Amino acid sequence: MVRRRRKPERAVILTPEEVEGMRVAGQFAAGLLDHVARMIEPGLTTAEIDAYVAEETKRRGGRSAPLGYPAGGRHPFPRSCCTSVNQVVCHGIPSEHQVLREGDIINVDVTPVIDGFHGDTSRTFIVGEADPEVRRLVNDTFEAMRRGIAVVRPGAHVGDIGHAIQTFAEARGHGVVRTYAGHGIGKVFHGPPTISHVGDPGTGEVFVPGMTFTVEPMINMGDWRCMTLSDHWTVVTADRSLSAQFEHTVSVTEDGVDILTLSPGATLDLGVG
Numbered sequence: 190m191v192r193r194r195r196k197p198e199r200a201v202i203l204t205p206e207e208v209e210g211m212r213v214a215g216q217f218a219a220g221l222l223d224h225v226a227r228m229i230e231p232g233l234t235t236a237e238i239d240a241y242v243a244e245e246t247k248r249r250g251g252r253s254a255p256l257g258y259p260a261g262g263r264h265p266f267p268r269s270c271c272t273s274v275n276q277v278v279c280h281g282i283p284s285e286h287q288v289l290r291e292g293d294i295i296n297v298d299v300t301p302v303i304d305g306f307h308g309d310t311s312r313t314f315i316v317g318e319a320d321p322e323v324r325r326l327v328n329d330t331f332e333a334m335r336r337g338i339a340v341v342r343p344g345a346h347v348g349d350i351g352h353a354i355q356t357f358a359e360a361r362g363h364g365v366v367r368t369y370a371g372h373g374i375g376k377v378f379h380g381p382p383t384i385s386h387v388g389d390p391g392t393g394e395v396f397v398p399g400m401t402f403t404v405e406p407m408i409n410m411g412d413w414r415c416m417t418l419s420d421h422w423t424v425v426t427a428d429r430s431l432s433a434q435f436e437h438t439v440s441v442t443e444d445g446v447d448i449l450t451l452s453p454g455a456t457l458d459l460g461v462g
Contacts, residue, residue, distance in 0.1 A: 351388025
């Protein structure tokens, strides 16, 4: 789940023990998406995805951060995960009436809370077979996220992430959503720093070890602009072009970056693309 950009605040620096708590939550979140990947097929409803996420998180003794978010808000989110299909940029609400069809793309965004720590991650899945330009959008979005993560290290700046993502995605002919951004995360769901996916190198807050945040670019096949529907949550592209997203939670280490939401045994090549 993403948030709108807010006035910059100082990031919370986690202790090594807290980072390990984040890793446990992140690994559980990755496992949820590994299972969802095996579920995706034509005929599946987004409500079925939500039911799995809710039940498995409860079985683990955790809770789903999106459900009822924000606490006390006028329009709390009604489900346990976000399912954003085709032109939906983010915050899609799972429904019994939304049935996946051949060629659709769907982003599934989960944030289980395990022992007080948030594991926030998302992936875009292709349902069955898709046209080459659709597959290109999804692959490019993953590559944009990878490039953004690859620049994270002590002494680098928040703007370095946005620059890496924006220059790659726009060179590929895509629009990079500006309205929503990544965010600091730990025992609090959304906190500083705000991680914009567009930006200039050498600008913004400087990374230091113990900072933990999400990198989650939303990349549109068309224009970057988007709008929120009347349900107060579902965000769609203004031109109704397709949109894809990938998200990892990362932590700044003494000499680089640690990806906390990688599936067990998985790797993400952070070499120069």
